[in-house]
Amino acid sequence: MFCIVLRSHKKADTYLYIAKDASFEELPETLQQLFTPHTHVMTLLLQGERKIARLSASKLKQHIEAEGFYLQLPATTEDWLKEHTAQNPVD
Incomplete structure (x- = not known):
């Protein structure tokens, strides 16, 4: 299966994977x-177990076939300072 990868201009590091023959207009309105x-x-x-979008190509293919798309959001980052401050409040 071939898929195309689209990058959002509105949200940084956000990508959409859809089948090559899919129509953008068929996606949910919010997307x-x-x-x-x-x-x-x-x-x-998409073939084999090569990692793409933080999952294997075969898992990505399954997701696109089931949902019609795969949405890759930015990786979450841990805020260690906030966590430390919450655990060690200053009086």
Whole structure:
């Protein structure tokens, strides 16, 4: 299966994976809004266990086939200072 990768201009580090033959207009309205405008980043062949978007190509393919898309959000970062302050309040 070939898929295309779109990058959102509205939300940093946010990517949408859809089947190459899928129509952007068939996506849920909220995704269309988030990805308008967007940049076509690349076209990928999904096969094997190669890691793509933090999961294997086969898992990504399964997700696209089941949902019609895969949404990759930015990786979460831990706020250690906030966690430390919460655990050690200053009087």
